[in-house]
Amino acid sequence: MKEISAGGVVFRRQNGELQIQMIQDRYGKMTLAKGKMEPGETVEETALREILEETGIHGQIVESVEMIAYQYTNPSVGLVDKEVHYYLVEAIDGSLQAQVEEIRGVEWLEPQEAWRQQQESGYDNNNSVLGTALLKLGIEVK
Template identity: 35%
Template sequence: MSRASNTRRPRLPRVDETSAGGLVLDMSGPEPLGALIGRLNRRGRLLWSLPKGHVETGETFEQAAIREVAEETGIHGDIIGTLGTIDFWFVVEGRRVHKTVHHFLLRAAGGELSDEDVEVAEVAWVPLPKITERLAYSDERALVDVASHLLRDSA
């Protein structure tokens, strides 16, 4: 047996984090437009995703989603439905993080698209049928499919 196989890496401390966000749609035109955010990964590649962020103490998931969407896109929205929950794991700063994100569908109610948030490199309105092509994460692409069904069912 090799010496390397006998050495065990120390277990990283586990941290649970909860976030909320969602897909905010501008329904004023001929087809719905969704606001996406672009963040640069460690390699400098722009990855598009749905806006989201940490739930603050005392906030509901819905309140956090409305606040985070506004902070990251500049768009204020009203919740019109639930898209679902995603959970995933990652390692950062010597910790194993289990993140749970609650996503909602929102209708744009005001504001102006803006990338002023320091965590956001770009923001864009994207036609609803094209959003899944732009999103970097398959879990979020599945949520956009849920949004399309919610809109179709409510029409």
């Protein structure tokens, strides 16, 4: 079985300062907004819908960042090939509001702080996604 999800590294400029959106998932891990594609959607539409549903932010896609692929076992269907498409998304409207059924919280962070939290309590496969997105925004991290 194949499953496709999409999401994004959401950013905004507040008083001239770049901020990155990070969410804390239901397991307490820092991550990026993402979710499963619904029938009839493009991956881009999925990314923007999931960001809006999970965080309350309307965004517009700037460019593609990365696609990660992995496998996991679903007890009801067995082995699942998963693809997650990530985009660099600029926040254009809305106010932060965590979808409490899905996530514990959402916040805007200074880029280096977002990177620190990703390193300390994020999923390993998001390291290159966030690092690449920050590089596209002119921020180099180590």
